Amino acid sequence: MVPKETSGEKHDYRMRDLRLVHRSSIGCQFDPDAEYQKDRGLAQFDGLDAYVGPDGLMLLLSKLHTRGPVEMVVEMIRRLHVPGYEHARHHLARAIAEGVITRRDRGYYTQADIEAAIAFAKNP
Numbered sequence: 001m002v003p004k005e006t007s008g009e010k011h012d013y014r015m016r017d018l019r020l021v022h023r024s025s026i027g028c029q030f031d032p033d034a035e036y037q038k039d040r041g042l043a044q045f046d047g048l049d050a051y052v053g054p055d056g057l058m059l060l061l062s063k064l065h066t067r068g069p070v071e072m073v074v075e076m077i078r079r080l081h082v083p084g085y086e087h088a089r090h091h092l093a094r095a096i097a098e099g100v101i102t103r104r105d106r107g108y109y110t111q112a113d114i115e116a117a118i119a120f121a122k123n124p
Contacts (some may be wrong), residue, residue, distance in 0.1 A: 051080055077105075082116040090120040 051060055060080070063073050078085045092109065095101045097119040104113065 015114045023026070048080075051076070057081055082114070083111065085109070088114040090115040095120045099103060 046088040050056060057077065057080075060077050061072055064070060068101075079089070080086075088109075092101070092107075095113075096103050098120065100120045101109070101116050104110070109117075
């Protein structure tokens with residue numbers, strides 16, 4: 001999460017970004033210095049375990065309540081709490097285009113849609 005300092009001396013922070021940062025053998029893929037240079041955004045690193053399970057879901061929902069970026073928070077909830085979504089998300093558009101699944105309202109896919117997209121990606 002990158003809270004953006006919005007009022008200098010008062011330290012009034014609002015969340016600007018929410019990212020799932022993957023680590024690799026070469027280290028973290030995220031540059032907190034670049035975020036600060038954009039607009040004085042300060043990176044807050046919470047471990048993945050802070051956002052999974054019932055308490056993690058409540059923490060993400062609380063970010064919606066505190067004026068977080070709604071679309072980013074909703075996408076993070078999907079990625080962390082909807083079984084299979086993280087694996088299927090890059091294949092959903094192509095599965096829709098090929099008629100494997102039907103487009104759902106605002107990107108809300110059923111488990112059957114997610115499973116079909118994953119199967120489609122394995123056997124295009």
